[in-house]
Amino acid sequence: MDTKDVAVLKLNDTTEVSVHLHGATIISWKCKAQEVLFVSKNALFDNKKAIRGGIPLVFPCFGPWEKGPQHGFARIKRWRKESESKQNNGRASMSFSLEDDEETRKMWDYRFKLVYNVDLGENDLKLTLTVNNNDFKAFDFTTLMHTYFRCPDIADVGIHGLEGLQYNDKVEGGKISKEERKVVSIDKNYDRVYMKCGADKVEVEGLGDGKKSVSLVLSNLPDVVVWNPWEDKAKAMSDFGDEEYKTMICVEAGSVSQSVTAPAGGSVLFTQTLKLC
Ligand code: TA6
8 A cells, every 4th residue: 555655566465565755765575474675773764865775776876976965866856656567477566757857957967767667576576777868968877776685693694696706895995806705794894896797696695584595686787786884884874773784784786887878868777686585
């Protein structure tokens, strides 16, 4: 049942997804009766600040941005719900859109329409972001799905599929290193951009009730950001509990290490499918 701020899509008693119109932020994904996503108990839902958790959308700029807010404006603008449908293949979907307006054009003078499709299956959630360039000039951007996963204990989380990849370590001042581990575990502040990830290689274990894994199947999203604020940075965030770093991990699919060009009048599609196993 939708409210004025949140659209809810229910497939059955154990499968549903909720999308807050502030940023078209997915704030809940229940799969096999388990909540898969993390939302901070201190998250603000004031339709101003980005929601601390779920899957905020980053566009047109990942990270600090000289033209506007960090991670761009998409996650802090109000999106419009465009459609909802149940397919006869046992899936259901909703779509949302965001178009340029005076506020966005003051920061970033381009005409665009973002269309976000949220497609729910019994065991997976398929997210497709289409960036439409409605302008007479091309524009460059970076984009990312800033997914916060819930876990009972960060000590039991392992991230597979990163072995051998180069990563930009933002904790180490942007130093480029190579991941040697088969399974990446988290025991401190991590803020890394793993580059040229495989389309279907990354899997995160230790999620949900701790016994679940989520695999990421990606299209046109070559980078995976791994972030956990750890103790000191957790304390420094007012919309994040001091101890909550122990029960979350961000594994974020994006196109951020290199910018993407949308040609005038053209469109670029990005897809991430999260599969619970
Ligand atoms: O997820 C990586 C990151 O860029 C981190 O550097 C950290 O800043 C995080 O995003 C959260 O950013 P936010 O603007 O939501 O506080």
